[in-house]
Amino acid sequence: MVDYDFSQDLSEARAKYETIAKAVDLDALRTQIAQLEKEASDPALWDDTDNAQKVTSTLSARQTQLRKLEEVAQRLDDIETLYELGAEEDDEDSMNEAKSDLVSTREALSDMEIQTLMDGEYDDRAAVVTIRSGAGGVDAADWAQMLLRMYLRYAERAGFTAKVLDTSYAEEAGIKSATFQVDGDYAYGKLSVEGGTHRLVRISPFDNQGRRQTSFAAVEVIPLVEATDHIEVPDSDIRIDTYMSSGPGGQGVNTTYSAVRLTHLPTGIVITMQDERSQIQNRAAAMSILQSRLLVLKHEEEAKTRKELAGDIKASWGDQMRSYVLHPYQMVKDLRTGYETSDTQGVFDGDLDAFIDAGIRWRHQQRREAAED
Structure with missing residues (x-):
């Protein structure tokens, strides 16, 4: 039974790798890297600093992508060999090591799969995020500031660079609005699924009678334009x-x-x-x-x-996309994907990966269904 389970898990991991490799198109990726390396080696490249930075940044990202794919392919072969040797020699430690390595490799494959689903025109861009307080008075302004902190913490955890560009403070507490820029590989592709209305339910810290309050804040995410986008503004x-x-x-x-x-x-x-x-x-x-x-x-x-x-396409994003409930129970739930967690503090500290991954998968499914209609 143990051998069957391991073999099945390994087969599923290999199948996922093949799907990812096909989506990425390894031959095309290697060709792109070769072309970028040729451009990067041109002494005249740095005559245009902006273009040079774009070329070198893209080259680094594509090289990293190829390296990860090649490493995973090798790891799958090594894991299979390690497990087979352990089974032949009845070496339980080796078999357990192979199982552990397979678990971590499957997690790495899931992360790589998410990137293949970010295939929008601007998904690889930097993101500009604006948070605005909505209905709920001072609680909404405080909620907007909580969201700002949450996303800045997420950016830090993700290895992105975040810079607050503008903040409009509310009179009593919190903020009316804030705009910040997030730079990093596929920052827009990831954060774009966070756009919409976020609802908070809690006991208001601003109500001396300790009543429950529902507050709303809107999150807008747009890609940062580049010089090649040609948006003329007279x-x-x-x-x-x-x-x-x-x-x-x-x-x-x-x-x-x-x-x-x-x-x-x-x-x-x-x-x-x-x-x-x-x-x-x-x-x-x-x-x-x-x-x-x-x-x-x-x-x-x-x-x-x-x-x-084309006619009406079902499953639009809608306004209210996520609820954060702190009373009478602890729960954060995405209303589009159904993903939820009771670790509210972890979410407020920037642990958004599971929500964002679920959102990316959901969006990809909606796009695919829309294309089939």
């Missing part, structure tokens, strides 16, 4: 206002008019930026985020047109 479409940066309670961050409020007149989109010391830097950062939002808007309009032509 100067006549923009109004720019400057003001002094400020912190909690009106405390001044500096005494110059470095903060920027950029308004896109045709759409009414407003971007505020006060993280940088220089007005020029804040204006450039605000313009980059505006272009990102216009790019998303453009694709949403295109998707709407396609939807109208």
